[in-house]
Amino acid sequence: MEAADGDQAIALFKPGGFDLVICDVNIPKRDGFEVMREIRKQDADVPIIVITTEAGEEMARRARKAGANEYLVKPFDVEARQKLLSFCQLAV
Numbered sequence: 001m002e003a004a005d006g007d008q009a010i011a012l013f014k015p016g017g018f019d020l021v022i023c024d025v026n027i028p029k030r031d032g033f034e035v036m037r038e039i040r041k042q043d044a045d046v047p048i049i050v051i052t053t054e055a056g057e058e059m060a061r062r063a064r065k066a067g068a069n070e071y072l073v074k075p076f077d078v079e080a081r082q083k084l085l086s087f088c089q090l091a092v
Contacts, residue, residue, distance in 0.1 A: 006030025015043040020088060025052040025063070033066040040067035049087060 001018075003009035005028040013021070021039060025032040036048055050068040052059060063071045070087050072080045 004028070006032070006035045009035045010038045013039050013042060015046075018046055021046055021048045023048060023050050023068075025050060025054065025059075033062060036063075036067040047087065049084065 001012060003012055007029045009023070009027070010030065021036075023032045023035050027035070030038075032050055032052075036050065039046065039048065047069045048067055049070045049072060050063040050066075051072050051074055052063070053074045055073045060071045070083065072084060076084070
């Protein structure tokens with residue numbers, strides 16, 4: 001399932017209804033951090049992968065604090081693609 005913006009992502013999320021959430025940081029209406037925090041209020045266990053173009057320790061720290069299990073920087077290199085695939089396989 002795909003959401004057009006942060007508000008729609010939060011509205012569509014139902015606890016237990018998703019095996020995995022992939023969320024970009026920069027999305028309209030509510031940013032990815034807000035979306036992750038709202039999802040975590042509803043479901044502490046669903047795996048969340050955050051995707052961003054902004055690299056760095058501060059961004060990774062903010063993503064984890066908001067609820068991300070994994071943090072990937074775009075564009076994806078071979079290592080990031082493998083990490084994403086591995087994480088998706090574990091979630092299913």
